[in-house]
Amino acid sequence: MEYIRDQQRLEQYLRQEKILCLFETENLDFRLVRYQKGELLTSPFKPLPDFLFLVQGKIKIYGLREDGSSFSISQGGDHCMLGDMEFVQRNFSMFYSEAMEEVLCVSLPIEKNRAALERDCTFLNYLLQCVAEKVLMSALVSHAAQPIEERVLTYLREVRPDHTLYGINAGVMQFHCSRRQLQRVVKKLCEEGLLEKTGKGKYKLT
Structure with a gap:
């Protein structure tokens, strides 16, 4: 992890990603940080001291089973925040x-701003949405025996606020299936009128 001292760039991201709109609290101490490919942002053994708002690049969020195999929770892109579980459980991370x-x-x-943020209703509402999304995704993983079609519909109805699937590759990680299986399911749901294609690789629940 590397801190980037560029106030102009930081302010640009705060405006561009509408991060300040998530808070009622003013004069918060935001900073800009960089992580390299393959670097862990969080782990159960690496307490996260900061909230992290992803503004560029992609991350994957996953867990490990007792046998050492991994299971995907999500593939984070725009508007992804980390630190919600640590805020609630005080430095505890499941993933x-x-x-x-x-x-x-x-x-x-997190800790420097905890007292103010615990009184910030706008932020707490956003925090609740983030925690709920991770819990729902974890529940979907635990029901991996469900047909892929059901998992896709549940994810788009219950997890995604905009009810949109952003790309087949991201979906393969979400639903633990092959690319061909997911393409077949998406095509079927489109033909049935349950999904509509809204852009290249983008499908929205109707």
Whole structure:
């Protein structure tokens, strides 16, 4: 992890990603940080001291089973925040978060701002959404025996606020299936009128 001292760039990301709109609290100490490809942002053994708002690059969030095999929780892109579980459980993280490429994040120290943020209703509402999404994704993983079609529909109805699937490759990680299986399911759901294609690789629940 590397802190980037570039106030102009930081302010650009705060405006561009509308991060300040997530808070009622003013004058928070935001910073800009960089992670290299393959670097862990969080793990159960690496307490996360800051909230991290992903502003550039992609990460993957996953867990490990007792036998050492991994299971994907999500593939984070725009508007992804880390630190929600640590804020609630005080430095506890259930999952690993790994940079899939060079990643830039806006960071905010957790403990330094805890007292103010615990009274910030706008932020707490956003925090609740983030925690709920991770819990729902974890539940989907535990029901991996369900047909892929059901997992896709549940994910788009219950997890994604905009009810949109962003790309087949990301979906393969979400639903633990092959690319061909997911393409077949998406095509079927489109033909049935349950999904509509809204752009290249983008499918929205109707």
